[in-house]
Amino acid sequence: MQYAVSILLSGVSLGGQYALIAIGYTMVYGILRLINFAHGDVFMVAGLIMVYLSASLPLPVAVPLMILLTVVLGFLIERAAYKPLRSAPRMSVMISAIGVSYLLQNTATYVTGGLPQMYPSLPVLSENITIFGTSTKVVTVVTPFLVVALVVALTQLINHTKVGMAMRAVAKDFETSQLMGIKINSVISVTFIIGSLLAAVGSMLYFTNYPSIVPLSGALPGLRAFVAAVFGGIGSIPGAVVGAFLIGICESIIKGSPWSIFSDAFTFALLIVILVVKPTGLFGEKVTDKV
Numbered sequence: 001m002q003y004a005v006s007i008l009l010s011g012v013s014l015g016g017q018y019a020l021i022a023i024g025y026t027m028v029y030g031i032l033r034l035i036n037f038a039h040g041d042v043f044m045v046a047g048l049i050m051v052y053l054s055a056s057l058p059l060p061v062a063v064p065l066m067i068l069l070t071v072v073l074g075f076l077i078e079r080a081a082y083k084p085l086r087s088a089p090r091m092s093v094m095i096s097a098i099g100v101s102y103l104l105q106n107t108a109t110y111v112t113g114g115l116p117q118m119y120p121s122l123p124v125l126s127e128n129i130t131i132f133g134t135s136t137k138v139v140t141v142v143t144p145f146l147v148v149a150l151v152v153a154l155t156q157l158i159n160h161t162k163v164g165m166a167m168r169a170v171a172k173d174f175e176t177s178q179l180m181g182i183k184i185n186s187v188i189s190v191t192f193i194i195g196s197l198l199a200a201v202g203s204m205l206y207f208t209n210y211p212s213i214v215p216l217s218g219a220l221p222g223l224r225a226f227v228a229a230v231f232g233g234i235g236s237i238p239g240a241v242v243g244a245f246l247i248g249i250c251e252s253i254i255k256g257s258p259w260s261i262f263s264d265a266f267t268f269a270l271l272i273v274i275l276v277v278k279p280t281g282l283f284g285e286k287v288t289d290k291v
Helices: 002-032 038-055 059-085 090-110 136-161 160-170 176-179 184-209 220-230 237-255 260-277
Strands: 127-131 133-135
Touching: 002 038, 002 133, 002 136, 002 160, 002 184, 002 220, 002 237, 038 059, 038 090, 038 184, 038 220, 059 090, 059 184, 059 237, 127 136, 133 136, 136 184, 136 237, 160 176, 160 184, 160 220, 176 184, 220 260, 237 260
Parallel strands: none
Antiparallel strands: 127 133
């Protein structure tokens, strides 16, 4: 019983952390039809920023400053690497995204010397509690509730504000929205800002559980979050969240079994099965190409 509770708590917590990254992937894809391969590295950089800020500033100052700097990083990446390629072929934009990813990784390697950096212990989140006889960190319990609250807030933003209406219009028809006077660049910047904000929050939750950060720390969580976004139906925020929780739980179950070495392979095998059965993902809508 204790083992099952431990696996379930770990899976739900991990899934929630993946969900915050997956939402960034799915929002950018919904508007630009672009897979932002640098998103996982923004998540990693947020962790490193927190490490260095906490070394010289009190945590109540370091946390909001880390979130602000991560948001600024996401905004600058969009303006420098993606905006100039707005009318370029999608392959050019994808190559640019991969280039940004390697730039962030190499910069992190230069700054850290490639040595693991230890994430600071956050008050309350890092404390241990006991649930049904199983010892776990507070962050494990907080994560799913925080993710649900953030998703509800994001849904309200998208459905009940002018910015949200503009985002939905751009996602539906990019060219027509532009002709109707919607400021495309502003909408896209807001999308990247929201995605970076969620990645920053996700980094706090993730690195509280896995405190060692190296320049490649964002690669695997970012890839799993991307799989979750595709699994749930890329472009669908609820789909990304559901996909992330399912992948997080499945990963924890596999890692707790004798077949733990196949945990990554299982994630992608599950994705292949879903895409064979339902190519648009669990919640994805069928898109009809215009002629």
